[in-house]
Amino acid sequence: MVGYIYRITNIITHQNYIGQTIDINRRKRKHFSTLRSNTHDNPKLQASWNKYGEDTFSFSIIEQCSCDKLDNREIYWINYYSSYIDGYNLDL
Numbered sequence: 001m002v003g004y005i006y007r008i009t010n011i012i013t014h015q016n017y018i019g020q021t022i023d024i025n026r027r028k029r030k031h032f033s034t035l036r037s038n039t040h041d042n043p044k045l046q047a048s049w050n051k052y053g054e055d056t057f058s059f060s061i062i063e064q065c066s067c068d069k070l071d072n073r074e075i076y077w078i079n080y081y082s083s084y085i086d087g088y089n090l091d092l
Contacts, residue, residue, distance in 0.1 A: 003070040005063040005077050008088070010048055012056050016081045017045050017088035020070040028059050045088040 004024045008017040008031060021027035034040040035049045035057075049057065065073050083089040 001067045002064055003067040004061050005065070005070070005073050007060050007062050007077070007081070008045070009058045009060070010052060010056055011058055012052055013048070015048065015087045016083040017042065018062075018074060018077045018081060018083050020074045022067060024061060031059070042088060042090060044090065048088065 001022060003020060003022045004027075005018065005020050006024060006027065008019070009015070019027065019031075031040070032054075035046060036054065038046065038050065040046040040049070062077060063073055078084050078087075078089050081087060084091070
């Protein structure tokens with residue numbers, strides 16, 4: 001089975017959220033739906049969305065890989081983009 005590593009980017013601050021999923025379309029819809037309704041479970045991402053607005057966020061796939069590698073690859077990209085230290089990821 002194929003999985004995806006994705007990135008939500010604030011194009012003004014260049015801060016990122018890195019995540020993983022096996023259903024990329026469903027995951028994107030869920031993120032944006034909860035952000036729009038101000039109910040996202042990530043307070044850092046929600047606060048930035050509220051401050052800068054939907055138009056300043058992009059969603060992109062950064063890697064496609066087998067599901068057994070998703071956890072390791074997500075950690076790699078979180079570190080690559082420093083999204084735990086200077087972004088929206090809350091843990092590694």
